[in-house]
Amino acid sequence: MRSAFDFGPYRRSTVGFDRLFDMLENSNTGQAQENYPPFDLIKLGDNDYRIELAVAGFKSDEIDITAQQNVLIVSGKKAEDSENRGNDYIYRGIATRSFERRFALADHIQVRGADLKDGLLAIELVREIPEAMKPRKISISGGEKPASQQTLEAEKA
Template structure:
């Protein structure tokens, strides 16, 4: 397996250790990602997101949603029932699934709803005030430069009234 070296990427960054771990984990992931159940991720405004999963045949009791740190895990376990008949075609997938989403910092799960076979999970990014970008004032402690001295001389040489 080909290994990538991400060291050059992190030479100019500070505090992105978590990102490096995520890239290493993605590279080393042994099992291919499953596309079951199908899902959509929608951005609803600047800091609001919605995940919609098609979970036809699953009830609220069959689905477990857990959010821990920066990982959202959705697990569906369907108890197999004998119908007593023989299927000629079976197109409705009722197999168990586990889907994980990596969440960015400060993204929180606000709620989940199951309706008409669609599971919707609402997410909000709520960055605390102390973590938001702020403008830093630049102060000058150097002595006045040539232009500053010239401006001062020009303003001081205003015509004086004769007494």
């Protein structure tokens, strides 16, 4: 289902934002959003972030973290516990159902690492912008030949 908002004028006046507009148009799919496991997004600095997921009851070998291009997928599948078989639970409030959480990552966001401690899975992220994409100062020549043209003439001589 497409959004009621028309992104056509923005698509015509921008370059390279197709994926963003596709995400905005397809965000309202009519399906209920999964809220398990709960998570926090934390900005640690200008280029450092952390995602913390509450995964109580899961061990590190029961959680899988996959970083694909611009998508981080965190999934968990609880292994059958042989020590809990045969137990009669009066109340079971700790959810151990399988889950899959997807996070859309901006360009140049890299996963630095993950740590599971006290029932919280912390995933460290960093934005690493390549040197070629960082802003650079462009010099303006004052009526002289451009530097590249001067270099070509010097090579010919």
